[in-house]
Amino acid sequence: MAKRGVTVLSSELWKNALELFPGGVNSPVRAAVKPFPFYTKEGRGAFLITEDGRKLIDFVLGYGPLILGHSPPRVKEKVIEQIEKGWLYGTPSRAEVELARKITSHMHSIEKIRFVNSGTEATMNAIRLARGFTKREKIIKFDGNYHGAHDYVLASAGSAATEFSVPDSDGIPKDVLKTVIVCPYNQLECVEKHLKNEDVAAVIVEPIMGNMGVIPANQSFLEGLRELTRTYNTLLIFDEVITGFRVGLEGAQGYYTVYPDLTTLGKIIGGGFPIGAFGGKREIMENLTPSGKVFNAGTFNANPISMVAGIATIEELEKGKAYEIANKAVKEISEELDKAPLDHVVNSVKSMFQIFFGVKSVENADDARKANKEKYIEFQKALLDRGVFFPPSQFESVFTSSAHTEEVVNETLDKIRKVLSEMR
Numbered sequence: 001m002a003k004r005g006v007t008v009l010s011s012e013l014w015k016n017a018l019e020l021f022p023g024g025v026n027s028p029v030r031a032a033v034k035p036f037p038f039y040t041k042e043g044r045g046a047f048l049i050t051e052d053g054r055k056l057i058d059f060v061l062g063y064g065p066l067i068l069g070h071s072p073p074r075v076k077e078k079v080i081e082q083i084e085k086g087w088l089y090g091t092p093s094r095a096e097v098e099l100a101r102k103i104t105s106h107m108h109s110i111e112k113i114r115f116v117n118s119g120t121e122a123t124m125n126a127i128r129l130a131r132g133f134t135k136r137e138k139i140i141k142f143d144g145n146y147h148g149a150h151d152y153v154l155a156s157a158g159s160a161a162t163e164f165s166v167p168d169s170d171g172i173p174k175d176v177l178k179t180v181i182v183c184p185y186n187q188l189e190c191v192e193k194h195l196k197n198e199d200v201a202a203v204i205v206e207p208i209m210g211n212m213g214v215i216p217a218n219q220s221f222l223e224g225l226r227e228l229t230r231t232y233n234t235l236l237i238f239d240e241v242i243t244g245f246r247v248g249l250e251g252a253q254g255y256y257t258v259y260p261d262l263t264t265l266g267k268i269i270g271g272g273f274p275i276g277a278f279g280g281k282r283e284i285m286e287n288l289t290p291s292g293k294v295f296n297a298g299t300f301n302a303n304p305i306s307m308v309a310g311i312a313t314i315e316e317l318e319k320g321k322a323y324e325i326a327n328k329a330v331k332e333i334s335e336e337l338d339k340a341p342l343d344h345v346v347n348s349v350k351s352m353f354q355i356f357f358g359v360k361s362v363e364n365a366d367d368a369r370k371a372n373k374e375k376y377i378e379f380q381k382a383l384l385d386r387g388v389f390f391p392p393s394q395f396e397s398v399f400t401s402s403a404h405t406e407e408v409v410n411e412t413l414d415k416i417r418k419v420l421s422e423m424r
């Protein structure tokens, strides 16, 4: 490899990466960019600058966290300020109290919260807590929902687990899998059948699926889950790692006005720095160590950098303008896509959407799997050739941010029109 400071192209970095990392990457979806991933050296506003000197309009946004775009000034300022004061104390800090206050003031179902370091940790701990609280072992999850990369949830998982054909990962103990029941999304029959056995600790659900493309829940599905879980004394967990602070300050629970017992968060609440959180009713959360007997701990839990970045991000979102811009971008782009005389459907909610070719509607994971994935990749690659970066997998969401201004959207629309006309 060339010396530091000398320009090294993505192709050369990739050759090195293939020798160093399994499959060349550190999270599988990144290897879905063909023929090899471009390497990013800078992120600014709505743009990524690659090691090859390309400027791309970014609709991946770190897979969701960057709702204010790359390096927003206020977040940057607060992080630099915090760096001057140290970045890890191993003690509580003021910032964790402030971020927790902010989150709980918007998401009223969260009375107490615990900060961890990723969405994966958030769902793993929420499930353990539900099991500890209810003294039951089973959980219900939904086909195609993705809740991170831990043993409890890698059954019929979406996102890269579906993209790379491992929805049921190797390496998970059979006894763990026996505790996981998978039901179809947007249907209640399977859920009710299993809840009747009164041995299910929790139902965990993405209230808007963002890991098989975008698939919104039907209102009646979430309402039904709420009612059934109450009836059978099972906890309802909303996994809002993507939707929390993306579809609004109250997340998907505010959007649907259906409130869970526990919520998991990540991505946006850390302003682009590593974070996860889980929270909910006081009497459930009090079962966590040190007040209760369900263990959770972490060296980097509530690290001050993620805390201040999260506070600055939510403060910006509270002004409303960021949501307005990000949502408008999706509206305009999805309307343009809708108009195209292709056999396709666009699913969108607020600042997230995805297009599916060759299907009339997508309401669950089965529908998403039936979509023409090859056509999506043809579309994605053609856009990338023209400087627009959409997710390299059908089973991810397209995201927008407050940096996706009118000018950026117009440039994107122009490129989309050209690509679509070539695809007909």
Ligand SMILES: Cc1ncc(COP(=O)(O)O)c(C=O)c1O
Binding pocket: 117, 118, 119, 120, 121, 123, 146, 147, 148, 149, 206, 210, 211, 239, 240, 241, 242, 266, 267, 275, 276
């Ligand atoms: C809904 C959902 N839950 C959990 C996770 C896991 O989060 P992380 O990648 O931060 O571990 C993700 C994304 O990865 C997600 O989209």
Ligand SMILES: N[C@H](C=O)CCC(=O)O
Binding pocket: 027, 028, 029, 030, 063, 064, 146, 159, 160, 210, 211, 242, 396
């Ligand atoms: N779909 C995943 C999270 O939302 C994508 C991030 C990753 O797995 O790297």
